[in-house]
Amino acid sequence: MIETFATGSALAEAAAYGLARALADGLKTRGRACLVATGGRSPGPVYERLRVTPGLDWARVVVTLSDERCVAAEAPEANARLVRERLLAEAAAKAHFVPLWPKPEPAVVEGLLPFDAVMLGMGEDGHIASLLPGDPALPRHLDPAGAALVVDVPPGLGAPPLARVSLTLRALLASRAIFLLIAGEAKREVAARALAGEDLPVRAILDQSEVPVRVLWSPSPKGPS
């Protein structure tokens, strides 16, 4: 279940290739494709490889986010900034970006479903996106039949402890594929515990059979480079 890569760059290469195929499939079959990008340290090197995929028609690709910190788009903590700097450059500069903050109208997110690919990282507390342990609303956000697609997450929970917005489990599962990128021994153990049934947010995507999930792991605790 967990795909192991010797180095972070091998992981980034494989993730970029898989994501590019998912987007190319969407473009070929439906004439458009939507990628859910994510924050954290793992995705940057994946974005840098993905953005130069030969032959991908980025003008017909929409990119949005799994979660966002409630800060200005140019702030260093903004996931939008990471995506603009590391993904939406070179050929991928032609993609259309839908930010999550300020929160889009629900109809805008609804209109992107189903996504072609969702990228996620995972915290050592087992969080994915900003579905954070300690949030009193977490059970509702992890309800696959929940009403909301994008929810507010209070400050004080994540690192950095900013207020956030996040896609819900229902939104994350409305995808043709999920790619979970994890780095370092500690996180491998967290994923293994979730696979063994421990009640962690990440378990909600690992313990389901609706959407194919690839879990890509490399030993480097700093993530791919």
Ligand SMILES: O=C(O)[C@H](O)[C@@H](O)[C@H](O)[C@H](O)COP(=O)(O)O
């Ligand atoms: O905005 C965020 O912080 C992320 O979306 C978050 O869910 C992240 O993916 C994990 O914390 C893993 O981060 P790493 O990639 O650094 O392991």
